[in-house]
Amino acid sequence: MSAQRVFAVLLYLYPNDYSALFAGEMIIAFQQGCNEHRIQGRAPFVRFVIAELAGLIIRMPAEWIAKLTTDTSTRGRALPDLRKMRPAGVPYELWFAAAGMNYRQTSLPLEVAQAQERVTFLMNAMVHAINNHDFQAARSYSYEEYRQRDKVELLKKKYGLEQ
Amino acid sequence: MRHVEKQPDVTKTKPLTEPVVFILLSLADEPRHGYALMKDIEALSGGRVRLRTGTLYGALRRLLEEAWIERFQQSDTSREKQAYRLTSFGRKQLQLELDRMKQLTRAASSRLKTREV
Incomplete structure (x- = not known):
């Protein structure tokens, strides 16, 4: 060898x-x-x-x-996340079309689905900040999440999805 | 009111390791790829420091994470020959380290002089 x-x-x-x-x-x-x-x-x-x-x-x-x-x-920031990398041979358009599949699979309007995604993101960010003892950031994420939930409720009312 | 940037206190900065200082110094004048960095560091240190591939890329990984250096593709090289260059933040950190070293050298010289007298 x-x-x-x-x-x-x-x-x-x-x-x-x-x-x-x-x-x-x-x-x-x-x-x-x-x-x-x-x-x-x-x-x-x-x-x-x-x-x-x-x-x-x-x-x-x-x-x-x-x-x-x-x-x-x-x-x-420096090293690639291999789980998020486009596998070899998969065309660019197909890979990014698949990334948007969640929105199409749900019966919710795009606007509502995106707002709900944002709530999930903010919750994860808040948990991450708490784990890192960054309570100031956690508070701001919590406040933002609260506002975002209100927005989801308003959007649901707008589309008649209150149930 | 004009904003005046506060000068960082060099005594409070953490000293850098020797390989990191040499990597930053080597990248200070021009971008280099891995093997060129190893050769330049050997020349810079007069043959005293010979970085192994594992040590070099471990340090490069840390510097990339800290955003002190960045990778870029040189137009005339292959995919594997990515080059590295210093970011403005990295240059500032190198300057801080050199200031710290100067301060240490000044303090040491003055102590030695008083001892001789």
Whole structure:
């Protein structure tokens, strides 16, 4: 098994989002390093490979700890959320048409469905803020949610959906 | 009334790790991709600091999360060769770290001088 292959296999053991973003670049950087050290002789090449593989193994728990302890919103700024990525081969139009399916499946008018979605979003944001002990933000989400619920009620009245 | 921005207190900023300082310094003059960063850091430190691939990308991941650096695709490179550049926030943080270092150096020099006298 070549050094590159071992390196690539070790990268599979890293968190999914991390390897999805960096694996390609890391393999290229490792290959460039290998090529450079191979010219210098066998001993520097072996030393380089051992140090790189050991470094990769040592960093692995740190990356898992970072994944498990970092807030998803913070991590999502840099690393892709694989669950939200459009799978290969699925056309752009089809993927985003499917994203709007919830609105079409319900019998509610679009305006009401969107307002209800907003209530759910605000509730989740409030719970998230409470979990992070950010009570000021939680209060503002709670106030916004209260207003949004009133809006839903008004919209239901408008469309005759009070029952 | 003119808004005057309050200067951040350099003594209260958290010191950065050596690899992070070198990465930020390396990106300060021009954007670079992974391997170019490793080579430049080695040159910057006079061969003393040799970042391993795992260490480099761990630090890059943290810096991306903090929005100190950003990824962008260079027009003449392949998909895997994404380059990194410093954001204005990252540049400010690097400046703060350099100010902290200067302050530390000044304090250390003055202590050494008083000791010699």
